[in-house]
Amino acid sequence: MKKQFRRNAWQAIGGAALAAVVLSAASSSGATPELASSVQSMRQQASVLTQKIAALNAQVQSISSHYASVQGQIRQLQGKESGVEATIAQKQRELKKLHGEIVSEAVSLFAQAGTDSQVLSVLQDNPNSSAVAQVDISTASSTQEQAVNAYQAVQQQLAIQKSQLQADKAQQTSLLSLLSTQEAKAQTAQQQVSTELASVNSQIQQMVTAQLAAQQRARQALLVQQQLAAERIAAAQQAAAAQQAAQQAAAASASQGQATSPSPQAPVVVNPSPAAVAPSGYANPLRSIGGLQSWRVDQGVDYNGYGPIYAIGDGVVLSTFNGGWPGGTFITYRLTNGPAAGLVVYAAEDINPDVSVGQAVTPNTVIGTLYNGPDGIETGWADGGALGETMAMSYGQFYGSNTTGFGYNFSQLLSSLGAPGGVVQNSPTGSVPGNWPQW
Template identity: 80%
Template structure:
């Protein structure tokens, strides 16, 4: 079903970016609503899968906790086994002692009652024959009766304890087997959902890439149209200038005594045609700090919370803040696996490490030098968006907020708030603060 859904969604946009982009009456490119609807639908499916994975993860954790509890009960039972086994051994010794007493009494009884006494069966060490010995109790001494009764009572206790121990062991083993099966099923379902989510994210990336390519081609077409219009306008101006020059020369010829030469009269009306200048992306607007807004080209930028760093969503290229060197591009502990970390080499935060993580297609490599005009990667408007902030530089995917113990799952941290202030100073929108920032910054940390 997943593959069929992806295929139909891709066919819905025609498989070609050129078919989904038009130019509005204002001259700016617009994305066809059908593509936007397809992307939105797939984002909703990705969100549903993410929620399903979270629910399955809770189920697996619950089963694991139950499994651990049962294992604890089994360990207690094993301790109880040792106690029961010691009790059983003690009762066996008691049985042996009681049996000896019965044998001694039986010998005495035999001397009195003769060879046909059924108490002799006890001498054969046959516990089931103790009932036969009861028939001769009336002829036995009180010591014989007490010995036989005690023997039977201890034997019954021993049988009961051994039976209960085996029942407990069987019950716990069955429960462990059931929990193992449930955990395996939940983990399998979780893995399947994760695979589906990976497929959905991949399709979203492809569709957004097609959208960006189509928008770029539309912009190029718009630039070409502007160039043609500029050339036509220049040609019209040149023709008008030539006509004006001709008229001036004619008037000068008719005015012999004016004292002004035709060349002097026409010298201010002969503009030279200039070739139109191609429109190119403007360089980054660098602030006095030496840094630039890394989100300046993100389309449909959506501002989200401040936590370890600052969360955003949208689509388009994300740039480096300043000059630096790339330390890492991947960490499996982050959604999507992307964790671009680069150490700044200029400005007030030189030596500190910046990260951009989650739904980003990487365009840089480890060891590469970057500037504010370097595209680190392309945000593809996935289910998780992006998070950017201060990293601890360990190349292990850790943030400064986490290393300093400031982050507890969703709270605004001092490091995240500081980075939000930096972005705001560069012209980007700051994030949404959840609480009074948790923790504090190290001494000498730059302020913005």
């Protein structure tokens, strides 16, 4: 109806006057391309910082994994060392037992050989252990001597093993200390980048707030200009209608009974495509798009084509413009029905908005008209905040072209309503919250 009224008005008073009004309003709108460019630059800087944080987080996780692995190796070495010590103790007990057996045999030999035997030193408890060992060995049988040598060799090998295990454990402990230092440095760097990102986000918020204020002032000025133009158009139409009525009356009087001119034909109104509502209470918003092409899944789902785009379900419009998006269009509405009630849907880029902020919408409401432009459209979940961010961006899932968890979820919703899903670029980055509806 609004478009038909503007078309009639243009024919009644000529397009030049109305065009002059609109251009005048646009020139005084207070639009700030420099500010929009600054916001876009800051967003790119924030994206770079987000990627740095992700890289540092991966580095910290890698170091932590290595740290845990080294700790496990140290525990294994400690277990092996304990085993070697237990074996050494066991061998010492066996050697002591063998030593006793040798002494016992020496006593027997002494009893047979008399007091001149060298074994006397054993019985006298000679404190010289080397001499005692020599007496033991000299008086032991060949088999016992071999056993003593074997036990001593085993003890030496175990001692070497224990020394090597201690050296390995010391090396792993040193590596553990190095990893701890590296992890601390990475965490410090991550904190510094996070602080820088918070600062950049704060600057973006300030810039966007100023941008939104300027845009609001521009819209108000444009509305005033359009209202004045509409009033002049209405006055011109009334004058033209009065003049036409007078001419018709004069013609009727002159013709004396001839049929009057037929009334103008009423404009034809094309009814929108009725919504096929799913059990969820939602309908395919792309059902009337001509030449519809599905593109990638990223923050949301990208498409191209031409024609009307509808609201998915009942809701209330929150915004129609955001200078950070190509073309400036960023239509958002908060759903008021269905499993996603309370969540915010966005449709952005090459769209001419057909709704206004605060307007109630249903699945039969055309929220905008898609024109076959260079960027197509993107639709998905928005965070509903004043900055006009997507949920994927707010959750740090989007790095420039990747498929996000929120984009993949919205693609599934559209598929459940009969629209073609988007093209997945990768295993979705991140995921939606646990209480988020699934489709």
